[in-house]
Amino acid sequence: NAGVTQTPKFQVLKTGQSMTLQCAQDMNHNSMYWYRQDPGMGLRLIYYSASEGTTDKGEVPNGYNVSRLNKREFSLRLESAAPSQTSVYFCASSEWGGRGAYEQYFGPGTRLTVT
Amino acid sequence: QQQVKQSPQSLIVQKGGIPIINCAYENTAFDYFPWYQQFPGKGPALLIAIRPDVSEKKEGRFTISFNKSAKQFSLHIMDSQPGDSATYFCAANYASGGYQKVTFGTGTKLQVIP
Numbered sequence: 001n002a003g004v005t006q007t008p009k010f011q012v013l014k015t016g017q018s019m020t021l022q023c024a025q026d027m028n029h030n031s032m033y034w035y036r037q038d039p040g041m042g043l044r045l046i047y048y049s050a051s052e053g054t055t056d057k058g059e060v061p062n063g064y065n066v067s068r069l070n071k072r073e074f075s076l077r078l079e080s081a082a083p084s085q086t087s088v089y090f091c092a093s094s095e096w097g098g099r100g101a102y103e104q105y106f107g108p109g110t111r112l113t114v115t
Numbered sequence: 116q117q118q119v120k121q122s123p124q125s126l127i128v129q130k131g132g133i134p135i136i137n138c139a140y141e142n143t144a145f146d147y148f149p150w151y152q153q154f155p156g157k158g159p160a161l162l163i164a165i166r167p168d169v170s171e172k173k174e175g176r177f178t179i180s181f182n183k184s185a186k187q188f189s190l191h192i193m194d195s196q197p198g199d200s201a202t203y204f205c206a207a208n209y210a211s212g213g214y215q216k217v218t219f220g221t222g223t224k225l226q227v228i229p
Contacts (some may be wrong), residue, residue, distance in 0.1 A: 004158070031214060040124070042204060042219040043159070050214045090158050094215065102147050102208060102215055106158030 002026055004107035006091050012113045013081045021076040021110050023091030031094045032074035033058075033104065034066060036087040043090065049074055081114045088112070118142050119207050121220030128195055129228050136190045136223045138205035143186070145207035147215070150179065150190050153202045153222075162203070163190070195227045 004025045013019055025032065030051045035043040045058030049068040063085060065077045074093075078085060088111050092104040120139045128134045138148075149164035165172045165179040165188065172179045176193040192199055205220040 040221055042121075042221040044219075045217070048214070092158075102149070102164070103161050104215075104217065106160065108156070108158050 004091055004093055004105050006089075006107040006110050008110060009108070010111050012115065013078075014115055015082060017081050018077065018079050019081065019112075020078075021089055021091075021112075022073070023075065023107060024073045025091075025093040025105070025107075026072065027093060027105065028071070029093035029095055029105070030071070032068065033092040033094075034064070034074070034076045035090045035092065036060065036085075037090060037109070038087050046076065046089075078112075081112075083114045086112060086114045118218045119205060119220045121205050121223060123223060124221070125224045125226075127226045127228060130196060132195050132227070134192050134195055134199075134225055134227075136203055136205070136225075137187065138189065138207075138220050139185075139187045140207050140218075141186065142207070142209070142218075144209040145218075146210065147208040148179070148181065148188050149206050149208070150177075151204045151206060151219075153204065155201075159204055192225075195225075197227045197229050200225055200227050 007022045033048040034046040037043050044060050047066040049055045052071045067075045088109045090109050091107040094104045150162045151159035152162040153159040163174045163177045167183050178191040181188045202222045202224045204222050208215045208217050
């Protein structure tokens with residue numbers, strides 16, 4: 001049981017390049033999330049997917065797109081990377097509804113640098 | 116607009132000391148207040164959580180104190196150990212349908228000196 005896995009762990013991009021961050025969970029959770037973590041800013045929600053087939057914008061969605069490929073996988077795409085997107089990106093998952101919805105399980109993160 | 120304010124930004128204590136991290140919130144719709152612990156290079160992990168109908172919760176050496184009228188809550192770490200050195204985030208949840216909207220504080224980097 002790996003929990004939440006993310007690839008890659010590290011990535012350096014040049015301004016204007018594109019890339020996709022991958023996330024997968026093996027806990028049979030319905031809900032999945034993408035956050036970015038910046039110094040002094042805490043964790044900010046980019047997009048979330050309440051269940052397979054649905055996605056919604058979070059607090060800071062500009063410059064990002066997401067795909068909920070199936071119940072296990074939720075990817076984050078940067079179409080044209082900008083230096084402001086330099087950050088650590090975390091994927092998380094949780095159950096949908098009930099007491100299990102309260103706890104989010106986080107992956108190990110992807111450290112992205114855009115030059 | 117930051118809805119959960121956390122302080123201090125960093126904290127250094129001696130082994131055995133009792134670090135205290137404080138958080139304040141504004142939205143009275145929040146109904147669940149978790150603390151997450153994050154070690155370097157890892158993702159955050161749930162440490163302890165409290166609901167607003169209780170004033171205190173203890174789990175091992177970790178205690179949350181909750182003051183509903185002041186809209187404040189805090190984390191106390193008893194008999195702190197070097198292994199507790201990590202970044203701690205408070206958070207506040209409220210339900211939006213079956214989805215939990217979570218707002219995180221800005222984090223406190225704790226260092227426990229042997």
